Amino acid sequence: MPTNLISPAERDYILKGVEANVRADGRQRGDYREVSIETGIISQTSGSARVKIAGGTDMLVSVRAEIGPVLVDSETGDGADKGQIICSVECVPSASQGWEGRGADDVNNELSQIMARILSSGNAMVDSTSTDASSPSATSKPSSTPSSKGGAAGIDLSKLCIIPGRLCWILYIDALILDYGGNIIDALLMGTRAAIFDTQIPKTQLQEFGDGQFDFELQDDTEDMVTIEGRENMPICVTLNKIGARYIVDASPLEELVTEARLTIAVNKYGQVCGLQKSQEGCMEPSLLLEMIQSGKTMGQALIKQLDAKIEAEAATDLSMRMQGKPPQKYGFFAQ
Amino acid sequence: MLISLQRKDRASLEPAQGSFSHHRQHGLRIDGRRTTELRKIRSITSTLSQADGSAYLEHGNTKILAAVYGPREVRSKTNIIHERCYINVEFSMAPFSTTERRRRAKTDKRMLEIAQFVKQSFEPVVLTQIYPRSQVDIYLQILQHDGGILEACINATTLALMDAGVAMEDYVCACTAGWIDKEPALDLNSVEEAQDTSEMTVALLPKSGKIALLQMEARLHVDKLEEVLQLASDGCRQIHTVLDRTIRDRAEDLAHKMPSSS
Numbered sequence: 001m002p003t004n005l006i007s008p009a010e011r012d013y014i015l016k017g018v019e020a021n022v023r024a025d026g027r028q029r030g031d032y033r034e035v036s037i038e039t040g041i042i043s044q045t046s047g048s049a050r051v052k053i054a055g056g057t058d059m060l061v062s063v064r065a066e067i068g069p070v071l072v073d074s075e076t077g078d079g080a081d082k083g084q085i086i087c088s089v090e091c092v093p094s095a096s097q098g099w100e101g102r103g104a105d106d107v108n109n110e111l112s113q114i115m116a117r118i119l120s121s122g123n124a125m126v127d128s129t130s131t132d133a134s135s136p137s138a139t140s141k142p143s144s145t146p147s148s149k150g151g152a153a154g155i156d157l158s159k160l161c162i163i164p165g166r167l168c169w170i171l172y173i174d175a176l177i178l179d180y181g182g183n184i185i186d187a188l189l190m191g192t193r194a195a196i197f198d199t200q201i202p203k204t205q206l207q208e209f210g211d212g213q214f215d216f217e218l219q220d221d222t223e224d225m226v227t228i229e230g231r232e233n234m235p236i237c238v239t240l241n242k243i244g245a246r247y248i249v250d251a252s253p254l255e256e257l258v259t260e261a262r263l264t265i266a267v268n269k270y271g272q273v274c275g276l277q278k279s280q281e282g283c284m285e286p287s288l289l290l291e292m293i294q295s296g297k298t299m300g301q302a303l304i305k306q307l308d309a310k311i312e313a314e315a316a317t318d319l320s321m322r323m324q325g326k327p328p329q330k331y332g333f334f335a336q
Numbered sequence: 337m338l339i340s341l342q343r344k345d346r347a348s349l350e351p352a353q354g355s356f357s358h359h360r361q362h363g364l365r366i367d368g369r370r371t372t373e374l375r376k377i378r379s380i381t382s383t384l385s386q387a388d389g390s391a392y393l394e395h396g397n398t399k400i401l402a403a404v405y406g407p408r409e410v411r412s413k414t415n416i417i418h419e420r421c422y423i424n425v426e427f428s429m430a431p432f433s434t435t436e437r438r439r440r441a442k443t444d445k446r447m448l449e450i451a452q453f454v455k456q457s458f459e460p461v462v463l464t465q466i467y468p469r470s471q472v473d474i475y476l477q478i479l480q481h482d483g484g485i486l487e488a489c490i491n492a493t494t495l496a497l498m499d500a501g502v503a504m505e506d507y508v509c510a511c512t513a514g515w516i517d518k519e520p521a522l523d524l525n526s527v528e529e530a531q532d533t534s535e536m537t538v539a540l541l542p543k544s545g546k547i548a549l550l551q552m553e554a555r556l557h558v559d560k561l562e563e564v565l566q567l568a569s570d571g572c573r574q575i576h577t578v579l580d581r582t583i584r585d586r587a588e589d590l591a592h593k594m595p596s597s598s
Contacts, residue, residue, distance in 0.1 A: 043480070093403075093475045
């Protein structure tokens, strides 16, 4: 990512540290840094979240729901009754020296593509007849639509359709990377999950005028909004960095410079792998790959559990503040 | 009833239905301020880890993040100035910063103009001659836009430059004032800005009282000019006390954190 230099001594220190399972900041190989998340902090959006990993990485993710035409695939005729999700990631030059001017274009593009790919991984995986029998929660979710293909990351896109064949909700997910401290992709997906959980869109009512004419009415009632259907099925990802013969999670900027190969594993709460992405120039052995996928899966599941608990706790605090007639307290950038 | 409060903050960006007149009753403005009242300003420095200096500033609902890198080696040889440093300003707006989602190109004329104004206001104030053949980068990012972008940019830049330890002669404090409904008004928000109001942005050096930047939009009678300018200058001085407080608090905080030398 950003162009930084590393000395042979630092490189050696990190290599030996990873080998000995003690990293520069005292963590073990499988330890995450402290992640703080706050939702609902950008007032002009439908949903938003700020993710900060202790030691640097800081980003804002916003979700904005807008009404637009449906996107129909001209060949298959697919998509006439589906909403859309459009992702874009922007790295701000203030985050890193290498992102000045056009310098961030490649990174922006790479991150947007990864995000779009993970989010568009079919929710056919959230299938009640899934072979993954080890997760009982998967079978206890009959409400999810196992047959719908091309769904976005478990989000039920057909629920975002307003008038089939004409209008739908388009969810624009915009992420702004404000500060760089390593492990951007994991933070990005955590932020997206949190922002989607925060998102509320107005209800729409379909009206039929006869002779095939439809129109809809937007319910302007701010007390009666709907949440995004299927949001709990969204995956997050865990990025494993191969350093030497071992791999670590949540790499710091210096550790990312030593990384030979990186594997990003997207996993949903049922422990199903929703996407894989290997990057950087190094190679890895197939046996290590399988081991990495396995541990990425376990870590991801644990992480989703923690994340959801955090999001729920915040939503509960906000609600109780509103019950008392006070606006929910948001710290934003004043959080220490 | 309960949830209505929740959405209130989201709706506050848009003008309430039927209240398109600038002034409500009792001479209060659309957001409940008096004509000579500033919006609430909150700021904090050192918010980013990578930049040499950074600041986050909230001016009412306008929110901005400023980062400063440098003084450092000039990145492009063509920018070398032998007797002083080169100041580079980049300005951008988040796609979610306005009520309507829009992605702006890096070459948006209006954005380049704002960057140019910021550069011009800081060039005489930063002691550029003590950093010859080097470069100072200023990156500005609007997170939420509710009017008075230029003033917020300048105020945030002042804080970020000070946080980076760049030598400066003085603070640069900026404020807007305009003429609404036969009355001068301080610090316009986006609703007040939108309706062809005459608006003046002034950047002041509080110590010397010199004006570093002056920009006006729409027309204003020449007799009213002085009154508006005076009001904006008063606003700048008020902003100066707020910014000064932030810098001093930060310095005291750092002093406390330092291990006392025995």
